Amino acid sequence: QSALTQPPSASGSPGQSVTISCTGTSSDVGGYNYVSWYQQHPGKAPKLMIYEVTKRPSGVPDRFSGSKSGTTASLTVSGLQAEDEADYYCCSYGGSNNYVFGTGTKVTVL
Amino acid sequence: EVQLVESGGGLVQPGGSLRLSCAASGFTFRTYWMHWVRQAPGKGLVWVSRMNSDGSITDYADSVKGRFTISRDNAKNTLYLQMNSLRAEDTAVYYCTTAGSYRFDNWGQGTLVTVSS
Numbered sequence: 001q002s003a004l005t006q007p008p009s010a011s012g013s014p015g016q017s018v019t020i021s022c023t024g025t026s027s028d029v030g031g032y033n034y035v036s037w038y039q040q041h042p043g044k045a046p047k048l049m050i051y052e053v054t055k056r057p058s059g060v061p062d063r064f065s066g067s068k069s070g071t072t073a074s075l076t077v078s079g080l081q082a083e084d085e086a087d088y089y090c091c092s093y094g095g096s097n098n099y100v101f102g103t104g105t106k107v108t109v110l
Numbered sequence: 111e112v113q114l115v116e117s118g119g120g121l122v123q124p125g126g127s128l129r130l131s132c133a134a135s136g137f138t139f140r141t142y143w144m145h146w147v148r149q150a151p152g153k154g155l156v157w158v159s160r161m162n163s164d165g166s167i168t169d170y171a172d173s174v175k176g177r178f179t180i181s182r183d184n185a186k187n188t189l190y191l192q193m194n195s196l197r198a199e200d201t202a203v204y205y206c207t208t209a210g211s212y213r214f215d216n217w218g219q220g221t222l223v224t225v226s227s
Binding site for chain 2: 034040052091
């Protein structure tokens with residue numbers, strides 16, 4: 001199964017919003033509402049930010065939101081802060097008892 | 111507080127074997143599905159394997175099927191990954207994670223496996 005497609009980079013100034021796309025197929029993103037998003041700072045383990053397309057774990061700021069349309073999911077970070085600068089990965093259940101991650105997006109806060 | 115501590119990584123020659131461990135604490139380990147996810151240097155995340163709470167169900171990515179074996183010891187609160195016939199492309203940081211509903215809730219710090227002659 002191929003990795004989900006994400007833009008390599010995205011950027012915004014503090015206070016602005018940035019949206020990251022995650023494109024898959026009808027066999028993964030389009031077939032299930034099981035898209036999750038992970039934030040990873042350099043040298044650190046990933047952290048769950050969004051699950052089941054739109055849900056936020058406790059402790060994750062409401063500046064982070066998720067959505068999905070067809071075979072493309074999106075993560076929006078509103079009110080960008082310096083600490084949001086990190087790599088972001090989407091992930092979808094891919095059926096047949098496996099999972100597929102996105103290619104990753106580096107978010108830069110200008 | 112949930113803690114996952116991986117160990118067992120290191121340098122191994124192509125064709126060799128290695129067993130990774132993940133010591134869990136701060137939650138009721140025996141009730142959770144667990145996963146392994148890996149990340150090659152400078153690359154993205156890749157799902158590797160999962161096991162259900164009592165060890166009766168296992169799944170693997172095609173890239174490791176037949177070479178890797180996931181297992182657990184609920185009495186020791188430990189998850190394992192036995193890796194055989196290792197290849198250069200298996201070089202990565204290996205993370206163990208707890209599983210929520212089709213998501214990865216908590217992650218360890220990872221252990222680096224390097225396959226090289």
